[in-house]
Amino acid sequence: MNPLEIPEIVIRRLPLYLRALKRMTEEGQSVTSSQEMASRLGISATQIRKDLSYFGEFGKQGTGYDTAFLRAQLEAILQVSKHWKVAVVGAGDLGCAVLRYSQFEDGGFIVAAVFDRDSQKIGRQVGHYQVLDVARLSAVVEEQGIRIAILAVPAEEAQAVANSLVEAGVKGILSYAPVPLELPADIQVHYIDPVIGLQGMTYYLSPS
């Protein structure tokens, strides 16, 4: 089965399955079922089984799934069995919060470098990292073979920084900047914008 044929929406659900399985293995639970995962995640059991079936047969009829095995399979599929180096651009409040957020490491990512353009911040220590001059971005990204970046710069700078990142070899960008980036089609981009999330909720709230 050609991986290119797997719907992106399926791929986007796999990390949720993986997160649930991690928790189960950490809590010592060795077996689960599509039914149980479904009730935890609020996704139908059929959909979970269908999603997994794109990649292989991981369960046993009558029994369910071995949590550790399925977890390892999903980590392999998502390519997070090993850690990816990540560059963080922008050492403001948000960038710093990102640096101190331990979940990245658990999830398969290690911050390899932090950049800012503000001379006030360059050289400072944040968490275990020293903030580097964004002028060195290309050089460091290339040297270290960094493929993933987290963008935590103001909206006005986001496109320019994203361009530099891509030019330096970055293939995936997680952007916190509230602006749609224009990048080559082969670059993976994911946006995080809390305001967009909130505005999608207020529609459903009765007016106050």
Place this chain on the structure above:
Amino acid sequence: MNPLEIPEIVIRRLPLYLRALKRMTEEGQSVTSSQEMASRLGISATQIRKDLSYFGEFGKQGTGYDTAFLRAQLEAILQVSKHWKVAVVGAGDLGCAVLRYSQFEDGGFIVAAVFDRDSQKIGRQVGHYQVLDVARLSAVVEEQGIRIAILAVPAEEAQAVANSLVEAGVKGILSYAPVPLELPADIQVHYIDPVIGLQGMTYYLSPS
């Protein structure tokens, strides 16, 4: 047309349209077209017109849309013409970054209270806010009529805090905690998890 019939996926795109229109009006652009918005947002022009048509006829054939008018319409539809009070729970790195994030106010939200359970943090000043004891959460949320909360507490505490919030009258929760919340069906929940976002990208990256 019954608002309940409008697909959620349509509602979720409206904030993106709104954001683009805001930018246009701020830049002095008075007219746009579905075509132009499409190319900015990476969404098809047909889809944008279809989405808008659920709510009315906002454009002029041959001309396009008045940016200020359409912006105002979308703000009304999404109910963000006025500001919503928001409670932030958790005054760690992430909570503090949220407090200093100016986009919320532009987007229609005002932080009305900040809570933490750590006595080290209670009473401290963060941005313009004083951190309150989470024990006072119910009382303050009820008093102030707060309907929306941002959850920035550790995974283990998230469900319990969410329960308190809902009991106190909160109807929408934006959660940064990496755990699926179990809440009544009428409560709006939106999750933000950067790790989930990154793991959905690594699938597509060639192994390093």
Place this chain on the structure above:
DNA sequence: TAGATTGTTAATCGATTAACAATC
């Protein structure tokens, strides 16, 4: 008028789900 662009219909495309044989 000619050109542009909307709003909408119908066709297409894709995702979800119900049902069930296989089998542990």
Place this chain on the structure above:
DNA sequence: TAGATTGTTAATCGATTAACAATC
């Protein structure tokens, strides 16, 4: 064996898109 649960097919459901009349 009986009960449980998988993997998969086919049917259903829903979202996107192509096409175009309406009209500014």
